[in-house]
Amino acid sequence: MTxxxxxxxxxxxxxxxxxxxxxLANQxxxxxxxxxxxxxxxxxxxxxxxxxxxxxxxxxAMVGVEPVVAIAHRLEAFVRGYDRLGTAPPLHSTDVLLKGVQAIAQRLTALGRGEAASPPPxxxxxxxxxxxSTQAALVEQSGPELDLEPELLAKLAPFEVEQAVRGIRSGERGVIAEFFPSPDRAAQGFSINSVRERLSACAEIVRVLPRSLPVSPESPAGLSFVLILLTQASDEQVASAVGVKAATLKPFSTLRAVASPDVPDSIGAPAIDDEENDPLAAGVRRGIVRVDVxxxxxxxxxxxxxxxxxYRLARAVAALTARGVNTRELSDVVADNARQLRSLRAAIVRVRMVSVSDLLDRVPLLVRGLQRTTNRRVRVELEGTEAELDKSVSERLFPVLVHLVRNAVDHAIETPDERVRRKKPxxxxxxxxxxxxxxxxLELTVSDDGRGIDRQAVARKAGRPVPETEAALLELLCMPGLSTRDVATTTSGRGMGMExxxxxVIDELGGELELATELGxxxxxxxxxxxxxxxxxxFAFECAGQRFVVPVSTVDEIVEVDRAEAVAVPANADGRPNLDIILRRGHAVPVVRLANVFRMTHEPGTGQKAIIVRRAGLPIAFAVDRMLGQQEVVIRPMNDALVRVPGVSGATDLGDGRPTxxxxxxxxxxxxxxxGSARSALT
Amino acid sequence: MSAILVVDDSKVMRDMVVACLRAIAGTTYTHASTGLEAIERLSLAHFDLMVLDLNMPDVGGIEVLEFVRRQDRLRALPVLIVTTRGDEESRERVLRAGATAFLAKPFTPEAIIAEVRRLLPEPAETRA
Known part of the structure; x- marks a missing residue:
């Protein structure tokens, strides 16, 4: 055994x-x-x-990435010092810590690309x-204490005591619940993890303490968990999350009574009934599996x-049916199989979905950095959703979001002085x-309360007439190379963003883009x-000066066409030969000039390559000019009935911005x- | 069969531990991602060995260890602490709290296999 x-x-x-x-550390x-x-x-x-x-x-350390070990070690040592003191590190250290985390992130990215992680900067x-060297010894502060059993109080960290006091002062109730685990409870779905998960929907968990007990009918495992909670929900809700009777809950408060937080439950904050709510509850780990995409x-x-x-199976069944065999039962099985395959496909697609919040959560850090370099003050409001989108869409959308956020902070939102002059906050x-x-x-809106876009300035810059509608203005803004900025800035560089x-959004993802702007x-x-x-x-290829792509999965093979060996078939109506025949492994294969099919003009002597596909088992070759290589493309379907053309399944972008x-x-x-006709022409 | 409880909030870390230990025949593995979950599992089922991380969000490894040593039926459970804090001071603190053995990260598969073989009540292979 190895x-x-x-x-x-x-x-x-x-x-x-x-x-x-x-x-998490950034957040x-x-x-x-x-x-x-x-x-x-x-x-x-x-x-x-x-x-x-x-x-x-x-x-x-386990996987041997030393540079990250070194950086993380230094950051950790610094943070630990303040954690032990129970005080906040100086404000200016946040920058350094963020830089440190950034340095770790860069090294992880490099490793992800198969490169080595560079040494710490x-x-x-x-x-x-x-x-x-500035980390000074600081005195621990002691806040007001809680009327908890001394045994429990002794186990709380200073910040947990502080958290409880702050919660009670802001009107939450302190509640202690005790959960007794047992095999029976586990079978009913009550384990410490599930209790915490349910509680996270209706209470804030200050601390969970295990308590050792003599084994008894009440505590079959000789163990209980004491849950110290802050909540605005009713006792009944808390009790049902823990799986105990409401009467067993005990309240606690601060020692020095503060303004009574005793708000009757009926007019308290609306309670969350649905325990499915808040799946992103902090700190709770659900049954999540991480998978390489x-x-x-x-x-x-x-x-x-x-x-x-x-499909082969279906064809075989059809062939049997054609021979007069009774295939009803077999056909049913094949139909079931088709349905199952469709749901399997849907299931796999669902696995690829990531939460929109993954995308939005990155914005505050971005804005924070931008505020520094641009001398702006910006508050970020994120309004999330439960929506999920494909990881590849999310990845493509991120740079878009970055551009829009940068433009907003860097150009749209005025400096604090200017805003005060304009009577804005x-x-x-x-x-x-x-x-x-x-x-x-998914609809994503990015709004700012900045200066708005000046149509006339944009028009002047572009050397075009002043656009009359917002749509026309947007089109102008998206012109390649247009920049309405007169100074290059470190954050946005020059122009290009909107392009x-x-x-x-439009070319790659097949989405829509709209603009609403009001000056000032x-x-x-x-x-x-x-x-x-x-x-x-x-496969991407060129034909009559145009680029096209064809999914690899549909192509049988790609061959050279030797004009000398091809047999011309008599001309068709427009006087040009439309069909040649080539021999492929002893079989005649009709060659269609793609340029002719699409009625594009082409130079004589071109069409050196042919893409062979099979339809109903018979090969047919399409002559094209040049193969450009193989790549991964995003297909957006052509849903517009007016542009639906047989043989065209959609459009894509090869990275040049032109639809292909x-x-x-x-x-x-x-x-x-x-x-078929070629075959008959040959025989 | 020997039942081993692997406690770490990092799934990758738990997977790595289990991958290393697969070489020992006749063992089964249960994962716990928090200190509290570890305590609960220990109270509800029998384990022959616990591999325990120190740094966890709710209840840290030291607290789990202290809890275990106060319980009569768990007092003799071998506990292998696996931690990034490899210094002598941490080692002593952990052993004082009742750990049976101590392994600093990063460790090699051979090192953890040797420790676990030593700690299991009797060689799992011969019973399997």
Whole structure:
């Protein structure tokens, strides 16, 4: 038996988890900073930052990524110092910590691309050295205490006591519940993890403490969990989440009675009834499996081969039926099989979906960085949704969001001075809202309360007439190379942004883009994009100066056409030879000139390559000029009935911003009926 | 069969531990992602060994360890602490809290296999 497990195999899983901790650390650092700015301290956020860094360090050590170990170690040591003191690190250290986390993120990205992680940046280490030397000993503060049993109180960390006191002061009730685990309770779905998950919908969990008890009918496992909670929900709701009677709950409060927080339940905050609510409850780990997206693609590919097999099966059944065999039962099985394959496909597609919040959560960090470099003050409002979208759509959408956010902060929102002069709040507002638009589309709006877009200035810059509608203005803004900015800035560079936005949203994703702007008041961009897109491997080729693509899966083979060996078939109506015949492994294969099919002019002597597809088992070759290679393309279907053409299954973008038609050569061959007629012409 | 409880909030870490230990025949693995879940599982089922991480969100490894040592039926359970804090001070603190053995991350598959073989009540292979 082999004992040499190579932990390098875990690199992908490591990257996924480490990136998750990087995102978490960023988020908590921002929370920490926000608390500091308002004069407080978020000790829980600090503890979580410490934990994330510690986890990153440990995992990186296991897979041997030393540079990340080194960076995480330094950051962790710094954070731990303040965590032990129970005080907030100085405000300016947040920047250094964010830089440090960023440095980790960059190294993870490099590893993901198969590159090596570079050593820690010396300037970062130097900054951390300076921070360490200023880390002064600080006195622990002691807040007002809680009327908890001393045994429990002794086990709470200072920040947990603080959290409880703050919660009670802001009108929440302190409640203690006790959960007794047992095999019976586990069978009913009550385990400590599920209790915490349900509680997260109606209460804030300050701390859970295990308590050792003598084994008794009440505590069959000799164990209970004491849950210290803050809540605005009723005792009944809390009790049902824990699976105990409401009468067993005990209240607790602060020692020095503060203004009575005893708000009757009936007029308290609306309680959340649905326990499915808030699936993103902080800190709760659901049954989540992380999967490399390539594995899903593999699954999809396997499924594609299954579908092909099913078609063969269906044909075989049809052939039997044609011979007079009774195939009713067999046909039923085949039909069932088809349905099952469709739902399997839908299931795989669902696995690829990620939450929109993954996308939106990255915005605050981006804005924070931009505020520094642009001297603006911006408040970010995110309005999320439960919507999910395909990972590939989410990935394509991110740079778009970055451009729109940058433009808003850098150009639309005025400097604080200017805003005060214009009688606007000093702090600008950037609002990003997401909602599901029908079942298949996501609507994303990016709004600012900045200066609005000046049509006349845009028109002058572009050297065009002043656009009359917002749609026309948008079109002008999306012109390649247009920049309405007179100074190049570090954040946005020059122009280009909107061109990329349009290319991704409209050309790549097949979505819509809208603009609403009012001078002096603000601008809103509305994006509507499909929740999923179809991605296929395709051959790109050129014919009569035009580019096309054809899905690899439909192509039988690609051959050279030797004109000298091809046999011309008599000309058709327009006087040009439309069909040649070539010999392929002893079989005659009709060759259709694609340029002729689409009535495009082509140079004589071109059409050196032919793409052979099979329709109903018979080969047909389409002569084209030049093969351009194979690539992954996103197909957007042509839903408009007016532009629906046989043989054209959709459009795509090859990265040049021009729409390229995706051909369905099999359908095209069928619509021409060319194969059959060529055969008869030959025989 | 020997039942091993693997406690770590990092799924990758748990998977790595189990992947290393697969080489030992006759073992079954149960995962726990939090200290509280570990305590609950220990109270509800029998385990021959626990592999325990120190750094966890709710109840840390030291607290789990202290809890285990206070329970009569768990007092003798071998506990292997796996931690990034490899210094002598941490080692002593952990052993004082009742750990049976201590392994610093990063560790090699061979190292953890050797520790687990040593800690299991009797060689799992011969019973399997």
């Amino acid at each position: 004992t040499s497990t190579d932990l390098k195999e875990f690199l992908t899983a490591y990257l996924v988890e480490a990136e998750e901790h990087v995102a 908590r650092l921002l929370a920490l900073e926000a608390a500091q700015r308002s004069g407080g301290h978020d000790a829980r956020a600090l503890r979580e930052i410490f934990r994330s860094l510690h986890t990153i360090k440990g995992l990186s 010396p300037e970062l280490l130097a900054e951390l050295d300076r921070l360490d 390539n594995r899903l693609d593999d699954a999809m590919e396997e499924l594609a081969t299954l579908i092909v097999t099913r 000093e702090e600008g507002l950037l609002r990003i809202a997401c909602r599901a638009h029908s079942n298949t589309r 990329i936005v349009k290319r991704v 008041t603000g601008t809103t961009f509305t994006l509507r994009v499909p929740l999923t897109i179809a991605i296929v491997d395709a 038609l995706v051909l369905d050569l099999v359908a095209l061959g069928t619509s021409l009926g060319a194969g």
